[in-house]
Amino acid sequence: MVELAGVAKHYGAVRAVRGIDLTIRRGESIALLGRNGAGKSTSIGILLGLLPPSEGRVRLFGGSPEAAVRSGRLGAMLQEGALITRVTVRELVAFVAGTYPRPLPVAETLELAGLTELAGRRADRLSGGQAQRLRFALAMAGGPELVVLDEPTAALDVEARREFWSAMRSYAARGNTVLFSTHYLEEADENADRIVVIDKGRKVADGTGEEIKRVVGGNVVAFDLGDRSSEGLELLPGVTSVEIRRGRAYLRSADSDATVLALAGRGDVRNLEVRVSRLEDAFVALTRAAREDREEAVV
Numbered sequence: 001m002v003e004l005a006g007v008a009k010h011y012g013a014v015r016a017v018r019g020i021d022l023t024i025r026r027g028e029s030i031a032l033l034g035r036n037g038a039g040k041s042t043s044i045g046i047l048l049g050l051l052p053p054s055e056g057r058v059r060l061f062g063g064s065p066e067a068a069v070r071s072g073r074l075g076a077m078l079q080e081g082a083l084i085t086r087v088t089v090r091e092l093v094a095f096v097a098g099t100y101p102r103p104l105p106v107a108e109t110l111e112l113a114g115l116t117e118l119a120g121r122r123a124d125r126l127s128g129g130q131a132q133r134l135r136f137a138l139a140m141a142g143g144p145e146l147v148v149l150d151e152p153t154a155a156l157d158v159e160a161r162r163e164f165w166s167a168m169r170s171y172a173a174r175g176n177t178v179l180f181s182t183h184y185l186e187e188a189d190e191n192a193d194r195i196v197v198i199d200k201g202r203k204v205a206d207g208t209g210e211e212i213k214r215v216v217g218g219n220v221v222a223f224d225l226g227d228r229s230s231e232g233l234e235l236l237p238g239v240t241s242v243e244i245r246r247g248r249a250y251l252r253s254a255d256s257d258a259t260v261l262a263l264a265g266r267g268d269v270r271n272l273e274v275r276v277s278r279l280e281d282a283f284v285a286l287t288r289a290a291r292e293d294r295e296e297a298v299v
């Protein structure tokens with residue numbers, strides 16, 4: 001459905017995207033995860049045909065992004081984009097739907113976006129979360145098979161985000177394909193089948209949330225070090241890395257039982273805590289690896 005091959009984008013000396021390969025199959029929900037400035041919006045702009053790549057090739061449905069937009073097979077929701085005022089939600093959705101060759105029925109679009117109750121409301125009298133669902137409805141109005149969303153939930157509160165993702169999942173559940181960017185790790189984990197982590201314009205991981213967590217591997221064993229020395233911690237059984245922050249030691253361990261027993265032997269058990277790796281741990285480790293310009297860790 002989507003194929004980016006060796007895509008790069010340079011703005012003068014700024015290398016916003018440095019050679020990204022990405023294939024998306026029909027029915028997948030994919031999160032593009034990265035910190036501010038990682039290159040997510042630039043990659044999305046290239047994918048949508050809004051920005052010409054400096055290098056590489058983009059194919060959507062086997063053709064150009066422009067052809068995909070014209071056919072209505074591709075819908076998009078970008079970060080900026082004001083809503084037309086003085087019209088109702090239903091009128092706006094109907095107007096946009098009318099510009100496509102094979103639109104979704106308006107009532108169906110409103111239902112998918114959770115806007116049925118608000119159909120008669122003026123578009124400029126919606127809350128931030130409702131307005132964002134309307135933008136999503138406009139992206140779906142043409143009956144696209146693929147929807148691309150650039151940070152769709154930035155600036156929404158928890159409840160509005162939950163409602164937004166529920167609308168997105170109804171759309172995906174019909175066998176449609178979704179690509180969204182976010183810097184919320186939990187959102188990526190909860191709403192995507194596959195997560196592509198981008199850092200400094202490069203893809204540093206590509207896999208399910210579980211696979212990405214596994215890259216980092218093992219559990220974290222943490223305890224208060226106080227003024228005791230951290231010497232030798234890296235040599236304890238199972239330990240693969242040691243980090244000390246504000247008097248607390250964080251040991252990544254491939255065998256946390258063995259690590260805890262060894263720590264008990266040293267008397268290092270103050271406020272001991274063992275926790276499984278979270279996506280956040282993987283994300284920090286992956287982007288740190290990219291920052292240190294180590295080899296790409298592609299899952």
Ligand SMILES: Nc1ncnc2c1ncn2[C@@H]1O[C@H](COP(=O)(O)OP(=O)(O)OP(=O)(O)O)[C@@H](O)[C@H]1O
Nearest residue numbers: 011014015016034035036037038039040041042043
């Ligand atoms: N038009 C431009 N001219 C020069 N540099 C740009 C331009 N657009 C983006 N950049 C730079 O390219 C890099 C990637 O930006 P991009 O907007 O793609 O990141 P992002 O991952 O979407 O970030 P955010 O999460 O903050 O939206 C950044 O360093 C940014 O400053």
